[in-house]
Amino acid sequence: MAQLHDGGLLRLGVNIDHVATVRNARGGAYPDPVRAALLAEEAGADGVTAHLREDRRHIADSDIDRLMERLRVPLNLEMAATDEMQRIALRHRPHAVCLVPEKREERTTEGGLDVLAEEARLRAFIAPLAEAGSRVSIFIGADRAQIEAAARIGAPVIELHTGAFCDLSAEGQGEAAAAELARLREMAALGAELGLEVHAGHGLTYDTVAPIAALPPVRELNIGHFLIGEAIFTGLAPAIARMRALMDAARSEGAA
Template identity: 70%
Template structure:
């Protein structure tokens, strides 16, 4: 079983630096530069989602990040043969398996592990053998957590989108119910020996309740930090998130 950790790790997702670059084409803004700023600002890792349609992060970005980072790289990807081959070539510190649909703007929900257990177990086995810590992005649901444990994932990332949406839209009773469910399922996943990360839609207003859960080891945040950076700079946006997380854990 993973021991409780005092300092919460912050992973910074740089996908939407690439989104901005790709909106016009060319080389700027450069995701690798953003990753280096994030490192200096206190990020404990960098997350990048290589989608099948390459809508933001591209193959060259993964190449540059894998070769240059001094903090761990977390590669988010779909459970496809193409993505498995890329991960096995670069062997990032961590691989997070996520559901992916071409038409979605962002990842809309957790992976259905319980109904696809056999395929996913065989899919992640070579990644584990290559030394990657395998994370599964799932709903905060006992059935999915148990399935992730059975296929020998090391980490579950619990989808926080419903909690964040309820907060942002002022549906406070629903927000509190979602937060209670996240709290209960974080404790359950930890009891199985899984490392627990929450993620999706978290911002300055919603991060602290999750960060206060003693079972939580790492939080990965991207879109909000990149958006806030337009107004205050990427260094400042990350440092403020780091401050709020530390305060919640203290």
């Protein structure tokens, strides 16, 4: 794996939510997202991400039970900052808990969490999770005020939302995509300066991963929908291997 400037590793977390989406479209138990998680583990993923939504549209509670039992790599449990989800996280004590915004009508997470508007509540919310041993991260936009607020509430990790950059790139809006990438670069550096570990994710593909992987402060990328989609055509292990190779090449070139 490629090296960061400080000698750390650029990690890849694989999100298996949309294996559950396919399963739930038909009902029953197939395809099994836990099987996908284990395949990702075998293929070299550094961690597995699963988003237990309030409406349970893909990942189910039983999936989390089995992931906790069977995974050897860390589980990153994505969830909304609700009392129900806090209880679930405290019962399982996953390696990491990533707090994300949720709206019932959205197809996927549309933006970062508004930490600034809920500083006091979120500070109190994450305290018992940290005490239970879970590493709390905040899924957040590339916005200075939000990142500073995340640092103030005591979250050790932020995950920068890369969706806007990916969408602009896919639409051929090169100038706007470059501006968004510059914003991500600046805010990743700010997070690191504030003592936060910086992750990134949302919408990343083979075509968009390299510029994000090349950002020196970023320590982890979380990628799901694209990898599950590619697995239909190539298999999950080859899809992960190609993504890893692109990440590592971009980081090596950036460090040269």
